Amino acid sequence: MKLDTIAVLGGGPGGLYAARLLKRSHPEAEVTVYEQGVPDKTFGFGVGLASRTQRNLRLADEESLDGIVAAAHGHEMSMRVGDNEVRLAHGELLAIGRATLLSVLQKYAEDAGVELRFGERRSASGIDADLVVAADGISSATRTDLAEEFGPEITEGEGLYLWCGTDFALPRAIFTPVATEHGTFVAHAYPYAPDRSTFLIETDEKTWRRAGFDVSTRETPNGESDQLSLSYLQEAFSETLQGNRLIGNRTKWLRFRTIRCRSWHTRNTVLLGDAAHTAHYSIGSGTKLAMEDAIALDRAVLASGDLGEALAKYEAERRPAVEHLQAIAERSMAWWDSFPDRLAMPVEQLMIAYMTRAGKVTVDRFAESAPQVARPGLAAFAGVAIDEVPSPASVAEWILDQPLACGAHRFPRRIAPETLRNAGGTVPVEISARPWTPETADLIAVLPHATAYWLTGPDDREATLDRLDAGERIRRATGALVVADVPAGLRTVAAGAVASERVDLVAFTG
Structure with missing residues (x-):
C-alpha cells in the first residue's frame, strides 16, 4: 500500500513513535507531526518502562530504544508500612523524565525524516492526508469531534x-x-x-x-x-x-478516567494511545500502551493492501490485548482504592496480595521470583516458621493444605467440604456484577446474617476473579467465613486469593 502523506495529531510519546515507525516503513511518504504545545514545555514528571515494554520497543526499533535507555534511570521496588519495608530486586525497571523522553523521541523522529510542527492545533477534518493518526491524548479533540463514529464510553474511578x-x-x-x-x-x-x-x-x-x-x-x-x-x-x-x-506541574486532584471506544478508526483516521483507551496507572503507563499501539499500527499498515484493511487489522490485533489490560487495571485500581483496609497485614503478606491483586501474577510465580519476600509473607499467613514454607513449585498446594479456625468452625485445609454448602448458617450468594459496582455494594448491604457465605457464579476466569474480589469485600464487611467456587483449572489463582485473605476457603468445580 502506498501512502503519500501521513499526519499525526499530538506530539506525545505515542505520536512521535508512530511517526518514526511509519516514516521508516514508508520512506517516500511525507510524515508530519502537529503538536499544539512547544518543545520545552510538557506536563508530567517521570514515565516508567517495564521490562516487557522494553523488549517490545527493542524488537520494533532498537536504535530509538537504546537512546531511551541511555537517558533513563534504573531502580528497584519496595513497599513500606510504618517501620517495616520489603524490597524487590528488579534490574530491568526503568523510568525517564517525560520531557527527556519527548526530547529523545523528537530527535529520532526527525532523524527518520519526520517534520515536527509545534504550536499548531489541527483537526482531522482540517487535514488533507492519506492517513491521520490521532494521538491527541486523554482529552482527544478528535475523539470528541467524531464521537458518533468512535462511540466513546468514559467512566470515573472512586478514588x-x-x-x-x-x-x-x-x-x-x-x-x-x-x-x-x-x-x-x-x-x-x-x-x-x-x-x-x-x-x-x-x-x-x-x-x-x-x-x-x-x-x-x-x-x-x-x-x-x-x-x-x-x-x-x-x-x-x-x-x-x-x-x-x-x-507541582499543573497538579490538581483528579479521578482516573477509563476510556473505551466502540471503534478506533473511521475512514482515514485512527485513534492511538489515550485517545482510544486508558488503563489505570498502577499497572503501567499510558506511554507504554501508546507506543505499543504505534508498533501494531505500523505492522498492520505494512501488511495490508489498502487503508481500510490496515486499520481494521490494527484494531483487531490490538484491541484484545488492550481490553485484557484494562480488565487487569480495573482490578488493580479497586485494590488500591481499598488499600488502607489491608494495613493490618504483615508487609510481606501485603506484598503478596499486591502482586496477585489482578490475577496477572500467580503466587507460585511470585514465590519463585522473590522468595525473600514471598516466604516470610506465606509464613505470616500460615502462622509458621519461614523454613516451613516449601519450594515455589509446591507453594500453591501448601497454601491450600493450611488449616483454618474461624469462630466455631475448624477446617483441616482451605478446600471447603461440601457439607458446609448446605449447612445451617451458610448463605449462598451469586456474584453476577463486577465487585466494585454499586450493584455489588447494594448486595453486600442487604446480605442476611450468616456464619458463612458461599459465593457462586460463572466459571470463566474473569467471573472467578470478580468472585474472589467480591469475597474480600464481603469478608471485611461482615467478618463471616467466605467460601468461593473456583474452577479446578485456576488452582494457583485460588491459592493466591487465600494467602491474600480475599477468601477463607475455596471449592473447586468442574
Whole structure:
C-alpha cells in the first residue's frame, strides 16, 4: 500500500513513535507531526518502562530504544508500612523524565525524516492526508469531534489522585501509606533521574473532603497547582521525602478516567494511545500502551493492501490485548482504592496480595521470583516458621493444605467440604456484577446474617476473579467465613486469593 502523506495529531510519546515507525516503513511518504504545545514545555514528571515494554520497543526499533535507555534511570521496588519495608530486586525497571523522553523521541523522529510542527492545533477534518493518526491524548479533540463514529464510553474511578514530583532521587520505587488526622494517603513514588522522583499520591473521597481538598481543588485555577495540597502532603510524607519539597506541574486532584471506544478508526483516521483507551496507572503507563499501539499500527499498515484493511487489522490485533489490560487495571485500581483496609497485614503478606491483586501474577510465580519476600509473607499467613514454607513449585498446594479456625468452625485445609454448602448458617450468594459496582455494594448491604457465605457464579476466569474480589469485600464487611467456587483449572489463582485473605476457603468445580 502506498501512502503519500501521513499526519499525526499530538506530539506525545505515542505520536512521535508512530511517526518514526511509519516514516521508516514508508520512506517516500511525507510524515508530519502537529503538536499544539512547544518543545520545552510538557506536563508530567517521570514515565516508567517495564521490562516487557522494553523488549517490545527493542524488537520494533532498537536504535530509538537504546537512546531511551541511555537517558533513563534504573531502580528497584519496595513497599513500606510504618517501620517495616520489603524490597524487590528488579534490574530491568526503568523510568525517564517525560520531557527527556519527548526530547529523545523528537530527535529520532526527525532523524527518520519526520517534520515536527509545534504550536499548531489541527483537526482531522482540517487535514488533507492519506492517513491521520490521532494521538491527541486523554482529552482527544478528535475523539470528541467524531464521537458518533468512535462511540466513546468514559467512566470515573472512586478514588482521587494527584501527580507531583520532588527534586531528589529516591533510592528505589516505593509504595507507602501515611495516616493523618483526616485519613490515609498512599504514595506511589519512583526515581526517574539522578536528582528527580515522581510522586503519585491517592486517597479516598471522604479523606479528601475532610482535608479540605474539595475546596482547594475547586479554587485552584486551571493550569496552576494546588499548593495547599502540596504543602499538606509534603509534611505528611516528610520521612519518605527526606526533608525535600514536593513540586507541582499543573497538579490538581483528579479521578482516573477509563476510556473505551466502540471503534478506533473511521475512514482515514485512527485513534492511538489515550485517545482510544486508558488503563489505570498502577499497572503501567499510558506511554507504554501508546507506543505499543504505534508498533501494531505500523505492522498492520505494512501488511495490508489498502487503508481500510490496515486499520481494521490494527484494531483487531490490538484491541484484545488492550481490553485484557484494562480488565487487569480495573482490578488493580479497586485494590488500591481499598488499600488502607489491608494495613493490618504483615508487609510481606501485603506484598503478596499486591502482586496477585489482578490475577496477572500467580503466587507460585511470585514465590519463585522473590522468595525473600514471598516466604516470610506465606509464613505470616500460615502462622509458621519461614523454613516451613516449601519450594515455589509446591507453594500453591501448601497454601491450600493450611488449616483454618474461624469462630466455631475448624477446617483441616482451605478446600471447603461440601457439607458446609448446605449447612445451617451458610448463605449462598451469586456474584453476577463486577465487585466494585454499586450493584455489588447494594448486595453486600442487604446480605442476611450468616456464619458463612458461599459465593457462586460463572466459571470463566474473569467471573472467578470478580468472585474472589467480591469475597474480600464481603469478608471485611461482615467478618463471616467466605467460601468461593473456583474452577479446578485456576488452582494457583485460588491459592493466591487465600494467602491474600480475599477468601477463607475455596471449592473447586468442574
